[in-house]
Amino acid sequence: MSMPLPCQPDSLPLSDLRWREILPLVGRANASLARYDGMLQTLPNSAILLSPITANEAVLSSKIEGTQATLDEVLEAEAGLVTSETRRGDIEEINNYRAAVSIAEAALGHRPITLSLIREVHQQLLQGVRGRDKTPGKFREDQNWIGRRGDPIEKARFVPPSPLVLNSALEEWQTYIGLTTEDPVLQTAVAHAQFEILHPFKDGNGRIGRMLIPLVLYQRQALSRPMFYMSEYLETHRDDYYDRLLGITDHRDWHGWLTFFLQGMIEQAEANLAKVKNIRDLYEATKRSVVDLTHSQYAMAVVDAFFTRPIISGTAFAQAAGFNNRVTANNMLRQLEGERIITKIREGSGRTPAIYAFPRLINIAEGKAIFREVEPRLL
Structure with missing residues (x-):
């Protein structure tokens, strides 16, 4: 069996593309990208x-x-x-x-x-x-x-x-x-x-x-x-x-x-545009729900914590949201779980903290139902 020769790469920029055939796709790609970026900027x-x-x-x-x-x-x-x-x-x-x-x-x-x-x-x-x-x-x-x-x-x-x-x-x-x-x-x-x-x-x-x-x-x-x-x-x-x-x-x-x-x-x-829109809408709805539910000074930080880490331990949640004490953080988690905004996926025991998930966000990111969703009471 003969030894295959190494590839000889073409020089850049390319000089002999069939421009007339490719330009319509280039235009559509630019337009789609611009729509997506417009959503990013919102x-x-x-x-x-x-x-x-x-x-x-x-x-x-x-x-x-x-x-x-x-x-x-x-x-x-x-x-x-x-x-x-x-x-x-x-x-x-x-x-x-x-x-x-x-x-x-x-x-x-x-x-x-x-x-x-x-x-x-x-x-x-x-x-x-x-x-x-x-x-x-x-x-x-x-x-x-x-x-x-x-x-x-x-x-x-x-x-x-x-x-x-x-x-x-x-x-x-x-x-x-x-x-x-x-x-x-x-x-x-x-x-x-x-x-x-x-x-x-x-x-x-x-x-x-x-x-x-x-x-x-x-x-x-x-x-x-x-x-x-x-x-x-x-x-x-x-x-x-x-x-x-x-x-x-x-x-x-x-x-x-x-x-x-x-x-x-x-x-x-x-x-990507549809996914980002769904995430943006979920963020706005969750923000309203958590504010209405808790009336807490930590409400925005709480929402950001779950969007940054959709699966998070109680300890990491308290740190991410900036709670001064663990009792207040745990009360917040119980409220969110009670309203079905989050779900507990591991019970806490001793020094081992409970772990919580934000199912709706994970399912949007993965593009399929990984976690079973229960309709939140307030969303």
């Missing part, structure tokens, strides 16, 4: 309200790479529920993803996307988890390949570019994402695909590449916050996702890739 505190969606993106992007943990399992582990050993490693990977996203988002406040920043994010992604032995934070210096686990390079489905050309290709990629003359959604589609083709790390390339989607859109000011997540669409269409990327390297079919990605952006923008 949120009183997008970091709090979108916290569960951000967590779910980490779950779905990691799932594409083989993890099995679900959003509710991640949130339960964060709240202190003991998780199975088979899920523990998955949850650590997902939490690393969330931390890496936070690093990237914070950095974009004062610096552009650079290869240096990407290495920093990658180092966090693989810190102490599967792949930690694969030079976190460093671009590869040897040849890698993609195929079934254990297969030799001769059976590879895809062989990324040689390390001899990798650095120059990465420099060209960095220059490309810094351009302001390219349409933002088209630039994002090309940048994501090219990053996956270059496969510059020994592990974690897919997750870093998907993380870059909202970051590039934000850098190009197509988003007011770097919060547009496509892993739900890409995970649902996983086979097409990989096939379209291979279509570029096997047949230079950029048109097929761009059609797939832009259509996905349109569908995901509409899905």
Whole structure:
């Protein structure tokens, strides 16, 4: 069996796209993204309200790479529920993803996307988890390949570019994402695909590449916050996702890739828009209910605590909401549970605190009924 040759990446920017065919999709993608961003800008505190969606993106992007943990399992582990050993490693990977996203988002406040920043994010992604032995934070210096686990390079489905050309290709990629003359959604589609083709790390390339989607859109000011997540669409269409990327390297079919990605952006923008609207509406309704129910100075902090951490222990809740003493916090929790706004998923015992969940928010974030909902008395 002959050794497959490493891929030769196309130069950026691309010079021979079929513009007449692709422009209508580019226009629709921009319009859908603008509608979604318009909704983002109406949120009183997008970091709090979108916290569960951000967590779910980490779950779905990691799932594409083989993890099995679900959003509710991640949130339960964060709240202190003991998780199975088979899920523990998955949850650590997902939490690393969330931390890496936070690093990237914070950095974009004062610096552009650079290869240096990407290495920093990658180092966090693989810190102490599967792949930690694969030079976190460093671009590869040897040849890698993609195929079934254990297969030799001769059976590879895809062989990324040689390390001899990798650095120059990465420099060209960095220059490309810094351009302001390219349409933002088209630039994002090309940048994501090219990053996956270059496969510059020994592990974690897919997750870093998907993380870059909202970051590039934000850098190009197509988003007011770097919060547009496509892993739900890409995970649902996983086979097409990989096939379209291979279509570029096997047949230079950029048109097929761009059609797939832009259509996905349109569908995901509409899905995200509906999800964010539902979360915003739930936030407003919950806020009114908690104020009417408790007449408490802590009411707003209480609501924010459950939106930030939809599964939370009584101890963490008291700290997050700023209660001066635990008795007052526990009284508040009993009121919320009595009105069916929250539900208890573990009883407290001794020094072990009770754990509570906010079912309606978790179900919106996951897009399906994970927790049984009982209609709240006041919502």
